[in-house]
Amino acid sequence: MKLHEYQAKGVFDEAGIAVPDSALASSPDEAVDAAESIGYPVAIKAQGQVGGGMDLKGLHVEDVLVEAAVDFDDELYVGVTMDRGEGQPVAMVSTRGGVDIETVAAEEPDAIVREHVDPLFGIQRYESRKAVYEAGVDREVAGDVASILRTLYDLWAEKDATEIEVNPLMVTADDEVVAADAVMNVDDDALFRHPDLADMGETAAGDDLEAKADEYGFDYVRLDGDVGIIGNGAGLVMTTLDLVDYYGGAPANFLDIGGGAKAERVTNALDMVFADDSVEAVVFNIFGGITRGDEVATGINEALEQFEEIPKPVVVRLAGTNAEAGMEILNTDLVTVEATLESAVQRAVEYAEEGSR
Amino acid sequence: MSVLVDADSRVVVQGITGGEGSFHTRQMVEYGTNVVAGAVPGKGGRAVEGIPVYDTVAGAARAEDADTSVVFVPPAFAADALLEALDAPLDLVVAITEGIPQQDMAQVYRKATGTDTHLVGPNCPGVITPGEAKLGILPGNIFHAGDVGLVSRSGTLTYQVVDNLTSRGIGQTTAVGIGGDPIIGTDFVDALELFEADPDTRAVVMCGEIGGEDEEAAARYIGEHVDTPVAGFIAGRTAPPGKRMGHAGAIVSGSGTGTAESKIDALGDAGVPVGDTPEAVVDHVETFR
Secondary structure (H helix, E strand, O other): OEOOHHHHHHHHHHOOOOOOOEEEEOOHHHHHHHHHHHOOOEEEEEOOOOOOOEEEOOEEEOOEEEEEOOOEEEEEEEEEEEEOOOOEEEEEEEOOOOOOHHHHHHHOHHHEEEEEOOOOOOOOHHHHHHHHHHHOOOHHHHHHHHHHHHHHHHHHHHOOEEEEEEEEEEEEOOOOEEEOOOEEEEOHHHHHHOHHHHHHOOOOOOOHHHHHHHHHOOEEEEOOOOEEEEEOOHHHHHHHHHHHHHOOOOEOEEEEOOOOOOHHHHHHHHHHHHOOOOOOEEEEEEEEOOOOHHHHHHHHHHHHHOOOOOOOOEEEEEEEOOHHHHHHHOOOOOOEEOOOHHHHHHHHHHHHHHHHO | OOOOOOOOOOEEEEOOOOHHHHHHHHHHHHHOOOEEEEEOOOOOOOEEOOEEEEOOHHHHHHHHOOOEEEEOOOHHHHHHHHHHHHHOOOOEEEEOOOOOOHHHHHHHHHHHOOOOOEEEOOOOOEEEEOOOEEEEOOOHHHOOEEEEEEEEOOHHHHHHHHHHHHHOOOOEEEEEEOOOOOOOOOOHHHHHHHHHHOOOOOEEEEEEEOOOOHHHHHHHHHHHHOOOOEEEEEEOOOOOOOOOOOOOOOOOOOOOOOOHHHHHHHHHHOOOOEOOOHHHHHHHHHHOO
């Protein structure tokens, strides 16, 4: 879960890292009031649909963070992330702040100093010093920057972050160090022990279908094609998407119903995919391990029997646990059954082509 | 021969009294797995399916001479269960649990490094040596004994590829589900090393997916250390950057690392043919025979 900038800055501020004065505004009037109380010049930063957004000159725009502009001499980069290959957190410092750090990483990898941290010990003072001095941070502020790096690591560990980044970390003319930006991603799987952070979370605004998927508890990603895809297990669903592309179609979504899905879940999945107007055909690919073919078939029947006319053609391929029982249950007046993954995908791609003509 | 698990493995199930734990224990026993104990804190002295339950893994290991653990403990308590299994100690720990916090796994991974225990998973379907034993939730009936080793980050994709292999008469020595999380114990390189050392494994299929750089590391390893022919499959060619595709680890980063293309190229450079479809992977395996 990604925190909004103003939320991440709130977390930083609480931990003692200096951030610019700021206020969140949901209307143009509020923004002006905020700017006047902070004092010009200010920076205005979009924060997504925090409180429903605001209407400006007839357009619906996002809420904004009104923030005191910082007069800086230097821009640094500091961050903490997980090095998944090493299974270890890594603290990072660079004097190339203020620009896209991914570009720096690609073009001048040596300009970013990486210090791996033992997760059982946490960051040591020497590790923070080493990273800061080796990055070439000015001596005048090196101690402060090292201290900020340690605070960020501690936040990373305490809040179950997967990524924390300050870019730029600004150094002012009188050697103050201020976090002018803040990125903080929190591990979704750890939110159960951070109710305060979970409350900050909101569904990534913008896509209603992705919000609906969250409600149903599906892993769902919307794409721009016209073949709707439902399956079980991340790898197999990704493979189904890839095959749709391989056979000349375009996938409309990734939808994983997960393991052991019951009929109701299957019905919800079909409702979701039909709710996407761009879908012209659906391929349902199940390889049952703990998911049972008979449950899936019952769910498909229930989903489709509620329609007088099936909205879009549905191709079903069932294999694995109770697949034969599922085939017997499946109402073949409502769906097209295919025996293999490849043939099911090809058939769905054909239907989508016919449908879009 | 096989890798990691066989008919002699003596298995303790952590979380045996839970819904998942008891269901899959029954399935494992039916398959022929030698499940000798369960371990659940506070439930020692009970029995599940006639299998004695102990309060601690160490107690179970001592009393029943267990050398292997399968972990069905819920995510909030799973890291503790894994640390307990590492401490017992055991030869093999298979973590089925999905949704373990990343930082918990970083600590477990750190503890596992430097031990002789093989940690498989988490977020994996398990390990099976067809006809001998299965650990985890894999459907035993689709597997058949043979000479192809299989290692995969995904459960159902494994079933798909195994089904394609089996339907063309190609059996498996052992199938290892290494899991879909960002931080896992046994990775592709570890599994390839095991298969390379197994005289009965004549070919290996590796099923990778987007996210991370494990497949690239495996490709380098194959180029330098593996004589057994390897065929590959990579899922997620159509995945957009920045989106988590079901698995916590299946994400193409904004900077463009972890793409299917990068993995397919790396494997190609190492002489590993990569199938466009699961069926095409089996075509490659047939050319090895």
